[in-house]
């Protein structure tokens with residue numbers, strides 16, 4: 578049984594165990610996809626129809642991620658290729674990072690660092706608003722949304738949540754206020770996106786909905802690119818219709834939107850990071866462990 582580990586740097590903790598399951602190869606994916614029966618990946622490897630056409634022996638794709646938007650799931654289904662995921666493995670890491678982005682946006686920490694490391698001492702430029710008492714609107718109240726809620730409550734924030742697939746009672750039991758999307762956008766001092774990317778959430782936060790936000794509000798996305806319309810966001814930032822934004826995920830990754838990069842370079846109110854919210858050492862190893870265990874179960878190995 579050939580196991581192709583396409584992003585081996587993330588699976589070092591379980592490599593010996595994977596080797597016990599079969600012949601592990603980690604060459605260029607194009608070179609080995611024809612012979613591999615199991616493909617082990619994270620989100621960098623895009624599984625589309627053209628790759629699947631070459632994967633004539635493939636039986637299982639094991640992806641150490643929560644989202645499956647890098648995989649053509651429907652096409653895998655047609656070909657009887659099973660998908661194993663590691664949903665939730667990095668939820669804590671993403672929630673912590675989201676909290677970090679909120680603080681960075683509110684207090685301009687990143688900008689203060691740049692300024693101080695140039696030898697400046699402009700304390701008067703950094704008198705900013707804090708988080709306590711502010712309203713945080715969460716779009717999506719799943720694993721990560723709920724963890725962000727818990728952290729935000731510890732900061733003394735009032736948490737609002739919109740999730741059409743979660744019972745309102747679960748939202749209120751977690752200490753948040755269930756609201757419609759429109760109400761949440763109108764009231765949030767911070768709005769943070771934590772839903773999955775699907776046909777119903779693509780461009781969910783478009784120009785019309787950004788216009789519903791307060792001019793003093795910050796928008797954060799650590800979920801998936803494509804849920805926020807990047808061009809509408811950039812326009813809103815330039816027209817000062819919202820106070821700032823932080824993005825860890827983008828429509829196209831690696832990020833190529835030059836306008837967005839340029840704006841972030843020249844302005845303190847847009848923080849961009851290269852899809853790292855879920856990348857703590859603990860979360861990477863946890864995801865690899867989950868994938869390895871699922872593969873062992875799949876192959877009937879105790």
Ligand code: NAD
Nearest residue numbers: 643644717718719720721740742771772773799800854855
């Ligand atoms: P989850 O499935 O536990 O929660 C997602 C929630 O979104 C669900 O409760 C669902 O009901 C809700 N939802 C679906 N459609 C919605 C809509 N139209 N409006 C509002 N809510 C809607 O997923 P999770 O583990 O909490 O992950 C959340 C997101 O974070 C996913 O998109 C995932 O891919 C992403 N993620 C990003 C990173 C990163 O490194 N940046 C890492 C892990 C996960």
